[in-house]
Structure formats: C-alpha cells, structure tokens
Amino acid sequence: MDSSDDSGHGAPTEEDAPPATFADDGKNTIGSQLASRLREAIISGELEAGSKINLDKARKTFNVSLSPLREGLARLISDGLVEFQDNRGYRVAPISLANLEEVTTLREELEVFALRESIRMGDIEWEGNIMRALHRLNRTERDAARPETLEHWEALHREFHLTLISGCGKPLLLHFCNLLLNLNDRYRRAFLIRTSGDRNVGQEHSEIAQGAVVRDVDYACEKLRQHIHRTGTNLRNHLATKGVV
Amino acid sequence: MDSSDDSGHGAPTEEDAPPATFADDGKNTIGSQLASRLREAIISGELEAGSKINLDKARKTFNVSLSPLREGLARLISDGLVEFQDNRGYRVAPISLANLEEVTTLREELEVFALRESIRMGDIEWEGNIMRALHRLNRTERDAARPETLEHWEALHREFHLTLISGCGKPLLLHFCNLLLNLNDRYRRAFLIRTSGDRNVGQEHSEIAQGAVVRDVDYACEKLRQHIHRTGTNLRNHLATKGVV
DNA sequence: AATATAAAAATAATCGATTATTTGTCAAGC
DNA sequence: GCTTGACAAATAATCGATTATTTTTATATT
Numbered sequence A, B: 001m002d003s004s005d006d007s008g009h010g011a012p013t014e015e016d017a018p019p020a021t022f023a024d025d026g027k028n029t030i031g032s033q034l035a036s037r038l039r040e041a042i043i044s045g046e047l048e049a050g051s052k053i054n055l056d057k058a059r060k061t062f063n064v065s066l067s068p069l070r071e072g073l074a075r076l077i078s079d080g081l082v083e084f085q086d087n088r089g090y091r092v093a094p095i096s097l098a099n100l101e102e103v104t105t106l107r108e109e110l111e112v113f114a115l116r117e118s119i120r121m122g123d124i125e126w127e128g129n130i131m132r133a134l135h136r137l138n139r140t141e142r143d144a145a146r147p148e149t150l151e152h153w154e155a156l157h158r159e160f161h162l163t164l165i166s167g168c169g170k171p172l173l174l175h176f177c178n179l180l181l182n183l184n185d186r187y188r189r190a191f192l193i194r195t196s197g198d199r200n201v202g203q204e205h206s207e208i209a210q211g212a213v214v215r216d217v218d219y220a221c222e223k224l225r226q227h228i229h230r231t232g233t234n235l236r237n238h239l240a241t242k243g244v245v
Numbered sequence C: 001a002a003t004a005t006a007a008a009a010a011t012a013a014t015c016g017a018t019t020a021t022t023t024g025t026c027a028a029g030c
Numbered sequence D: 001g002c003t004t005g006a007c008a009a010a011t012a013a014t015c016g017a018t019t020a021t022t023t024t025t026a027t028a029t030t
Helices: A030-043 A055-062 A066-078 A097-121 A124-138 A147-164 A171-190 A201-213 A217-241 B030-043 B055-062 B066-078 B097-121 B124-138 B147-165 B171-190 B201-213 B217-241
Strands: A082-085 A089-092 B082-085 B089-092
Touching (some): A066 A082, A066 B066, A097 A147, A097 A171, A097 A217, A124 A147, A147 A171, A147 A201, A171 A217, A171 B171, A201 A217, B030 B066, B055 B066, B097 B147, B097 B171, B124 B201, B147 B201, B201 B217
Antiparallel strands (some): A082 A089, B082 B089
C-alpha cells in the first residue's frame, strides 16, 4: 500500500511509516501493544515470576506514559499473568508447584471437555484445521541449540491445542482454556522443556488428532487427557528439581 | 488474580453497608470502588446489556476522572461483564440464549467439579460454613413485593453456592466459578426470577448441603447438577418469553 | 438518486503534572 | 533493646489538558 502514488494528492503528509512488518491488525493503541509485549515478556520468563512491577521503571523501559501502561497491565490480570493490589501496584503472578498442579488438573477437565464438545459440534472445516495444525507441528523440528526454533515450535504447539478445541462453539470455555494454556506455557518455557525419553510427543499429537477427526470421542479425549497429564508430571519434576515450592 | 475489591464472601462476619452511598469508604481506590459499583450496576440490569458505555457520560454520572473509570472498566472485562475494542471503547456484555446456555453448561461442569474437590479436601471449618450459609439462606424470606429482600436473598444465595465450593483449594477454579456466577446472576435478576411451582428450592439447597457435609460425593454432586440445570431451564424459558435470541 | 469526499463533531487514547498512599528511616520514650 | 511516631522518600492514583481516531454531517460528483 505504500509505493505507487495514487490519485495525485501532492500533499507531503507522508511521514515516518511504522515498520511495514507490523500489520495493522487491531493492535492499534499503545495499551494493546503493551499488553502483548508484557504478555510475551511474562510467559517467556523475561519478567521474573513473582517480581514487583515498578510503574516508574516500566514506564521508562517501555517508553510509554502511565495511562497505557496501567491499561496494558489491567488486561493481563484477566489472563492470570499479573496480580494487583490497591495502592500496592502490580506484580508478575508467581509460579508454584500448587499452581502448576491446578493448571494441569483444570486443563484435564476443561480442555478435554472442550475437545468432547468440539467433536460433537465441529464441522469439516474444523477437521481440516486440525490436520493442518498437526502437519505444521510435526514437520517442525525442535532444535535445543537454537532458541528461535523453540519459540516457533511452542507457537505451533499452542496453535494445535487451540485448534483441537476450536470447534466447541463455547466462547467462555475457549477463553478459560486459552488462559490455562498461557499459564501452562510459562512453566514449559521456564525450563525449555525437553520431553523425557519415554515419550513420543509427535505420536501423541497424531493420535489425538486422528481420534478427533474420526469422531472417536472416548479415544481422543483419553489420549488428550494422558498427554496433558504427562506434560504436567514432566514439568512438575523440573520444578521440583529447581526447588520451587 | 482476583481484584481486591468487594463481593467479599471471604469475610465471615462482614455486615454489608446497606445503600450504595458514595465516596467516603475512603479505604479503597476510586478505581476499585467504581469497579464494584459498575459490577453491581451491570448485574442488576441498571446498565442495559449490550449498551455502549460512553466514557464522557459515565465520567459525569459517577463524578470521576477518566483514569479510574478506565481502570474500573478494565477490571470488569476479566469478569466477563464488559467488552472492549480498541479505539471503540467499552460496552456492557450482551446477553443471549446461547450465552445463558453456555453459562449453565459450564456451571454444571465446573461448579460440580469444584464441589467434588471440596468434599474431598474440605475440613470441618468448611462443613460449618456450609451449614451456616444454608441456615441463613433458608431462614430468609423472599418477598416479591419488596425488592430489597430479593437483593438480600440473592446475596445469600450466591454466598451459599460459593461456600459449597470454597473448600476445593483451587484458586483458579474458584475464580472461574465466581465469574460464571456473576454472569448467571445477570439473567436471574433480569427476571426477578420466581421459582416455578414444581420446585422447592429450599429443599434442593438442603439436600446439596446435607450430601456435602456427610461426604456423599455422588449424591451431592448430582443434586447440585440438577439444581443448576433446573435454574438454567427456568431462566431460558423466561428469556425465550422475552424474545431474546 | 446514489456514491464518494471533505469538513466538523464526538469520542477515545495519551500525556505531564499533581495529589494520595505506602514504605523506609531515625530519634525519643519506655 | 524495643516499640512508637514523626518525617522523608518512593511509589501509586488521580486529574485536567492535549492528541489521535472514529463517527457524523455536509457537500460535491457521476
């Protein structure tokens, strides 16, 4: 949309265009952009779990004013990534063994329920989306040596899980699951998780996907439940190793 | 993750300040007070579902500045009571048949699960709290002629349901349930629901409570599920009557 | 008349400065 | 020595004004 000059409006109004790579996809306001950046910073561990968020420092770090900063932080509260207390400000939500276990348990309940509903309600479009997400995920290599590949894999992994349940037709339920996935990813990325030797995660995903598209509710749901449970156990071991309570 | 505001079901002996006389509670921030007032205004239907919230008018109505107003509204987003769009502002979350059905379904899933966990984990203290909440609820008359008694009953009813699941030891799950209860109450209060003739709600509550304290998981959970389901059906009929899609 | 365009009004977002609250420090009194 | 309270510094909350965006209205063009 930039190059060729359209209807001759000689006006020199063209000024510093924002980096063309940033699609104008609804993240217009500073507050929204900030929410995204902060979310990523928290999930990736760049902002330490449990740490206080000093508004003044954050304001300088992100080069923004107070209003959008508060706006962004307020939004992360609904994501469960930030906690707030009147007159005492914000802090990054802490991580703990108990929290990890709750997240895992609730994922087993909610994500499995959402899959069940998706299988019941989903259409062909949904099936296709699953196969696509599965393919992209399984064809992507995870190379521990290159962090950027890990991030990419994480994004595809998340996408796969969300696609699985995207057919359930229940916005609130999807919101909950999305939130739980956010929380879960913090633990995962905190340890740059390498799957334990006795797991073939790729196959696990394939089994879940296959079960879903052939509408075998019990099979797919049980496979998903086990998948979530194993991941939880895996993460818990890492956490215990690090001595987190 | 919970905002530190009102709706306290945590404080046992708390007497509620009767009318919403403004200001001088002094202790909380304006943003928090606003969040409470707005939450009540939305749940009670004072602010119409789906309607736009004009910041300038709201600012004048509530006699506050923009910052705390936005702060308060942002918090209601996590409660599912307000929706937001960049550069287009806030609006009261709409109600619909589909939403009511989802809320009911998810309550059946989550609240029942939370009760199951509470029965497994709850201590004597928890049992006592249930009996107290039940007693207060059953001893309170609901007089359709006097709205303030309805509000009081609603508060006790909400308190009872939250107490039932308060022993589960899962903060996130409680947060979800609390949110669902908020959404559910909007429908309930929209119709000043009078229970249909074939229900004895008082007895339903008693059965659930009894089952819980004697730790009969299956009995208590099934009774709760039916209770939620019946309420959902009841509300759906009212909604259909009003022609809501 | 219908569509497109430009100016104006309404509304939302942001900023910089000010006010309120909490936290930290230190001396006085017991 | 320990608590208490006054003060100061740090931090959070709020305000009023300014800037940016969207919506509405008016005008022109086909």
